[in-house]
Amino acid sequence: MSVSNPLYIYNSLSRKKEVxxxxxxxxxxxxxCGPTVYSDVHLGNVRSFLTFDVVYRYLTYLGxxxxxxxxxxxxxxxxDDSDEGDDKIEKRARLEKIEPMxxxxxxxxxxxxxxxxxNLIPPSIEPTATGHIVEQIEMIQRIIKNGFAYxxxxxxxxxxxxxxxxxxxxxxxxxxxxxxxxxTRESLEGGNEKKFFADFAIWKNASxxxxxxxxxPWGTGVPGWHLECSVMSTKYLGQAFDIxxxxxxxxxxxHECEIAQSVGADGVNPVKYWMHGNMLTVNGTKMSKSxxxxxxPHELISGDHPLLDKGxxxxxxxxxxxxxxxxxxxxxxxxALQAAEKGFNRLMAxxxxxxxxxxxxxxxxxxxxxxxxxxxxxxxDFNTPTTIAHLxxxxxxxxxxxxxxxxxxxxxxxxxQQHYKGFVFDILGLVNEKDNSSDNExxxxxxxxxxxxxxxxxxxxxxxxxxxxxDELKKLNISIKDTKDSSTWNYEK
RNA sequence: GGUUCCGUGGCCGAGUGGCUAGGCAGUGCUCUGCAAAAGCAUCUACAUCAGUUCGAAUCUGAUCGGAACCUCCA
Numbered sequence: 001m002s003v004s005n006p007l008y009i010y011n012s013l014s015r016k017k018e019v020x021x022x023x024x025x026x027x028x029x030x031x032x033c034g035p036t037v038y039s040d041v042h043l044g045n046v047r048s049f050l051t052f053d054v055v056y057r058y059l060t061y062l063g064x065x066x067x068x069x070x071x072x073x074x075x076x077x078x079x080d081d082s083d084e085g086d087d088k089i090e091k092r093a094r095l096e097k098i099e100p101m102x103x104x105x106x107x108x109x110x111x112x113x114x115x116x117x118x119n120l121i122p123p124s125i126e127p128t129a130t131g132h133i134v135e136q137i138e139m140i141q142r143i144i145k146n147g148f149a150y151x152x153x154x155x156x157x158x159x160x161x162x163x164x165x166x167x168x169x170x171x172x173x174x175x176x177x178x179x180x181x182x183x184t185r186e187s188l189e190g191g192n193e194k195k196f197f198a199d200f201a202i203w204k205n206a207s208x209x210x211x212x213x214x215x216x217p218w219g220t221g222v223p224g225w226h227l228e229c230s231v232m233s234t235k236y237l238g239q240a241f242d243i244x245x246x247x248x249x250x251x252x253x254x255h256e257c258e259i260a261q262s263v264g265a266d267g268v269n270p271v272k273y274w275m276h277g278n279m280l281t282v283n284g285t286k287m288s289k290s291x292x293x294x295x296x297p298h299e300l301i302s303g304d305h306p307l308l309d310k311g312x313x314x315x316x317x318x319x320x321x322x323x324x325x326x327x328x329x330x331x332x333x334x335x336a337l338q339a340a341e342k343g344f345n346r347l348m349a350x351x352x353x354x355x356x357x358x359x360x361x362x363x364x365x366x367x368x369x370x371x372x373x374x375x376x377x378x379x380x381d382f383n384t385p386t387t388i389a390h391l392x393x394x395x396x397x398x399x400x401x402x403x404x405x406x407x408x409x410x411x412x413x414x415x416x417q418q419h420y421k422g423f424v425f426d427i428l429g430l431v432n433e434k435d436n437s438s439d440n441e442x443x444x445x446x447x448x449x450x451x452x453x454x455x456x457x458x459x460x461x462x463x464x465x466x467x468x469x470x471d472e473l474k475k476l477n478i479s480i481k482d483t484k485d486s487s488t489w490n491y492e493k
Numbered sequence: 494g495g496u497u498c499c500g501u502g503g504c505c506g507a508g509u510g511g512c513u514a515g516g517c518a519g520u521g522c523u524c525u526g527c528a529a530a531a532g533c534a535u536c537u538a539c540a541u542c543a544g545u546u547c548g549a550a551u552c553u554g555a556u557c558g559g560a561a562c563c564u565c566c567a
Binding site for chain 1: 495496497498499504505506507508514515516517518524525526527528529530531532533559560561562563564565566567
């Protein structure tokens with residue numbers, strides 16, 4: 001990475017783009033809030049994890065040694081955050097009449113399957129909340145020792161008011177707790193254990209019926225949801241680390257609480273760069289399970305959903321997401337997906353053409369412009385849409401070379417091929433799904449024979465037979481396309 | 494009500510003061526037995542009003558409209 005061309009990251013904390021400078025180069029610590037495994041992940045979740053997949057891929061591409069931690073929340077996430085009510089996983093377990101850990105396993109497996117379909121790279125460490133109960137208890141003890149938490153009836157709450165005397169609770173989300181004091185009156189009525197409305201549970205007393213619970217200095221209970229991320233990021237990335245990512249909807253209260261917990265326990269502001277991905281919307285409204293407007297990945301692929309005209313491949317969707325900035329909302333629509341599908345195919349065709357180009361003595365094209373423009377785009381806070389736009393400009397150049405309107409020499413060709421491989425496949429993480437012709441050797445050979453016969457008919461100007469073959473194959477979803485001196489075939493579904 | 498953000502051509506979606514974003518669709522052309530595909534070229538824009546400026550989609554103010562968060566959600 002050259003000094004003249006640094007990577008900029010939009011830091012939610014400062015609300016500005018900042019030059020990315022790791023705390024301990026060449027090492028980079030990246031923490032991303034993972035899923036709560038109590039139900040299927042939907043497409044909105046996928047978008048968020050995809051955003052940070054590209055971050056991870058690009059940092060790795062730049063040569064950093066990245067430790068990527070993404071947790072699995074398998075306990076402690078309560079139904080609502082008045083810190084009352086059931087644990088999400090336990091509730092689901094009762095519904096499905098199985099063990100909570102079966103729920104955890106089932107949906108963890110599902111999460112992994114889904115994320116693999118979209119070609120997300122697994123994190124370096126994928127820790128679970130239940131695997132770090134001891135560390136969570138230790139962190140609570142440090143917070144209590146520092147005077148930022150109090151115990152009531154076997155539960156421990158973070159003392160936001162006390163914390164705010166010395167620190168800035170709300171610095172990430174721009175909230176001023178004084179402004180919200182009026183909410184205090186109503187919120188504190190009704191026998192709430194909290195001293196202050198903004199206080200949040202870091203340990204919650206468990207009822208006798210609760211299955212997943214642990215012994216602690218404050219009795220039997222479960223850790224608070226916000227705590228696990230603080231604990232696991234500290235354990236695996238240190239008290240201060242480089243990048244913390246998550247969805248916009250986690251900014252408050254979740255990430256705000258993480259900062260408070262880390263500062264409260266260890267006196268260290270934990271994160272240098274906060275990154276927040278925006279939401280996937282459907283008809284302008286956030287995709288969410290509770291609103292019932294979410295797509296499950298298999299519904300998308302099969303097209304089996306009231307809002308979908310047809311199915312789309314995971315790579316089409318990946319490309320679709322990458323054509324929007326991660327900080328903007330993306331609205332899900334059939335038209336947009338169809339456009340993405342065709343655009344993606346065009347890009348893949350361009351890459352295929354690039355790899356078949358024959359070099360000339362001299363270059364008439366400016367390869368460095370294509371390379372530097374797309375690189376600059378990515379350096380501008382992972383601006384994948386402009387990166388892709390520049391890659392499309394490159395496709396135009398590639399086609400011109402292929403049509404002998406421009407020329408390229410060997411060294412330029414090699415650079416361009418490496419650049420496209422690096423950007424399209426390694427960084428954007430796209431996969432050319434069209435390589436389906438080699439699925440079955442027998443059908444390939446059969447098709448060779450059929451196409452050969454048809455070509456003979458064409459040579460004899462027997463158009464009737466040639467068209468009959470094409471029409472009959474079409475009924476089997478095999479489409480024939482004639483090029484100048486050969487024919488290609490493609491089987492769909 | 495508070496916090497944060499957005500409003501760009503038929504659709505999606507970049508762009509922060511002057512210079513073509515890009516994709517899809519449309520239109521024209523090339524290729525072609527036909528078809529399809531592909532390639533090339535190309536039209537339509539910056540919510541409204543006022544201001545700053547030689548010059549604004551880009552800065553300021555107001556208005557209208559929309560979203561997320563403030564309860565669990567990536």
